Amino acid sequence: MICDMPRRNPGRERPQRRKELFHADAFRCVGCRLDVPMLAPGTAHRNHCPNCLTSLHVDHRIPGDRRAECRGRMTALSVSVRGDGEWLIIHSCQSCGGLSANRIAGDDNALALLRIAMRPLSDTRLPVSALLAL
Amino acid sequence: MSTDGKPRSLANTETFPCVRCGLTVAAVAPDGARRNHCPSCLHSLHLRDECRSRMLPISIAVLRTGEWMVIHRCTRCGELTSNPICGDDNQLILMRMAVRPLAQPPFPLEAFGDL
Numbered sequence: 144m145i146c147d148m149p150r151r152n153p154g155r156e157r158p159q160r161r162k163e164l165f166h167a168d169a170f171r172c173v174g175c176r177l178d179v180p181m182l183a184p185g186t187a188h189r190n191h192c193p194n195c196l197t198s199l200h201v202d203h204r205i206p207g208d209r210r211a212e213c214r215g216r217m218t219a220l221s222v223s224v225r226g227d228g229e230w231l232i233i234h235s236c237q238s239c240g241g242l243s244a245n246r247i248a249g250d251d252n253a254l255a256l257l258r259i260a261m262r263p264l265s266d267t268r269l270p271v272s273a274l275l276a277l
Numbered sequence: 278m279s280t281d282g283k284p285r286s287l288a289n290t291e292t293f294p295c296v297r298c299g300l301t302v303a304a305v306a307p308d309g310a311r312r313n314h315c316p317s318c319l320h321s322l323h324l325r326d327e328c329r330s331r332m333l334p335i336s337i338a339v340l341r342t343g344e345w346m347v348i349h350r351c352t353r354c355g356e357l358t359s360n361p362i363c364g365d366d367n368q369l370i371l372m373r374m375a376v377r378p379l380a381q382p383p384f385p386l387e388a389f390g391d392l
Contacts, residue, residue, distance in 0.1 A: 223348065
């Protein structure tokens with residue numbers, strides 16, 4: 144039945160229903176395809192995969208506003224530290240180049256976080272010589 | 278004469294005062310690139326959308342090409358920008374930003390000693 148029937152194209156009589164994707168209790172990571180529960184320890188908004196730290200460009204300014212129309216993949220670019228000592232991941236959108244800062248969650252992959260934090264220091268270029276000179 | 282038709286001496290004397298430390302900075306770096314942050318304190322000015330507020334350096338990112346970028350955040354509107362570092366940027370501040378996450382880890386780093 145399914146394979147025999149030609150696909151009916153109703154000529155856009157009615158636009159597709161907008162799916163309530165983000166009210167689900169889980170999402171699938173665009174980077175590693177892990178099924179991630181929305182419930183995260185230490186944060187109300189989970190906005191990146193705890194395994195590979197990849198995010199999706201859905202929020203515009205305010206976390207959770209879902210006003211960005213880009214929906215590109217955002218990869219972790221660097222780690223920043225807030226005044227209170229909390230780590231932030233700087234995500235950069237692969238599609239539009241936008242940046243956003245997101246707090247880490249309690250179950251984020253510590254090894255992945257540390258690899259990003261170590262990136263400037265494992266570089267063999269000039270600035271490391273400044274550290275050794277101290 | 279430089280390529281844009283101006284005498285080289287005129288084209289290279291443009292300066293701007295740093296919004297934080299007040300240093301008078303040449304707008305063109307020695308390597309010919311145009312500056313967007315102070316080489317001494319790495320602070321910048323948010324020029325987009327008439328915001329014109331101070332931008333703080335918050336992080337260092339290393340691109341796949343190995344190039345270092347400074348991530349700035351605007352103190353007024355919170356927008357993030359990334360800019361390549363200059364050859365004469367303050368290495369002490371660059372290094373301080375690079376090691377800051379490791380100085381305040383959210384998890385014990387001892388577990389990674391074996392790796």
